Amino acid sequence: MRYQFATAALLALASAAVPAAAQSLDTTPILPDATVLDVVATGRTMRTPDIATLRAGVVTQSPTAAAALAENAQRMDRVIAALRAAGIAARDIATANVGLQPQYRYTDNQPPVITGYQATNTVAVKFRDVAKSGAALDALVKAGANQIDGPQMAVDQPEAALDAARADAVKRARARAELYAQAAGLRVDRIAAIDEAGENRGDSPRPPVLQFARAEMASDAATRVMPGETEISATVRMRFILR
Known part of the structure; x- marks a missing residue:
């Protein structure tokens, strides 16, 4: 007890x-x-919000996979250069997606035929000055970006x-x-x-x-x-x- x-x-x-x-x-x-x-x-x-994040990328098409990737890489280099010229630090630019897909032509009662290839390359970009993000978007388009998603806003x-x-x-x-x-x-x-x-x-x-x-x-x-x-x-x- x-x-x-x-x-x-x-x-x-x-x-x-x-x-x-x-x-x-x-x-x-x-x-x-x-x-x-x-x-x-x-x-x-x-x-x-004082932080804006968006995805910007390049979509290219060509008869061969190698040509689609090569053209995409050249245009993406210009997009990255435009981002750096706009004052975006390397730590705020990250590859989000790289893709390569065949393009098909479909005909009734026939198997699909590959007509070319589409290459994509997308980067996620963080803008620490929201007021300057609009001008950066315009610079991206001029540099060759043809795919933009966002921006998403957040408080840092x-x-x-x-x-x-x-x-x-x-x-x-x-x-x-x-x-x-x-x-x-x-x-x-x-x-x-x-x-x-x-x-x-x-x-x-x-x-x-x-x-x-x-x-x-x-x-x-x-x-x-x-x-x-x-x-x-x-x-x-x-x-x-x-x-």
């Missing part, structure tokens, strides 16, 4: 040493004279914004707990546990609007990239003790 009592005492001391915030909502002890309330809340803040260092969203989430959860407690004729006694349930770091789910210069406009008209605003959010689960 002494051994069992000592073991129970040690377990009790170990449980007391664990901070309440570190305990999960599922393992938080429920007091017999208290009411438990679990709340999920999301805090949000808005930021202007979202930690401060995430902290603001986390604080907002806790504030919203506490306000909701106060509402429920008042409606039930109780009061919020304390917070028993907090779990961070997820976050959104502000990566754009869809490309922003690109405004391209029309052919009849002046020759110095340029593509404009409009970053807009993106939402950064954090979600928390909190357990409150009501009395």
Whole structure:
């Protein structure tokens, strides 16, 4: 019996040493004279994206595979040179895809016939100055790029914004707990546990609007990239003790 009592005492001391915030909502002890309330809340803040990432590439076609690849390599060299001339660092240019596919002609009741080959080479480019990305797009097209996808917008260092969203989430959860407690004729006694349930770091789910210069406009008209605003959010689960 002494051994069992000592073991129970040690377990009790170990449980007391664990901070309440570190305990999960599922393992938080429920007091017999208290009411438990679990709340999920999301805090949000808005930021202007300062990073733009796009994919730019060259698609070429030729009767032979070697010719398609050779022409593609020459044009891609010019595209890379244009990126470097626009001030894009080598660390911000990464090959995303290289491909070579045969092109077929289809005729009824006949097997397909290879008519040539299509070569593709695509790079992912990160623009650390969104304001200059539109002019860089124009330079890419002039250098020979004929395939562009994006850009995708993001916040380069979202930690401060995430902290603001986390604080907002806790504030919203506490306000909701106060509402429920008042409606039930109780009061919020304390917070028993907090779990961070997820976050959104502000990566754009869809490309922003690109405004391209029309052919009849002046020759110095340029593509404009409009970053807009993106939402950064954090979600928390909190357990409150009501009395």
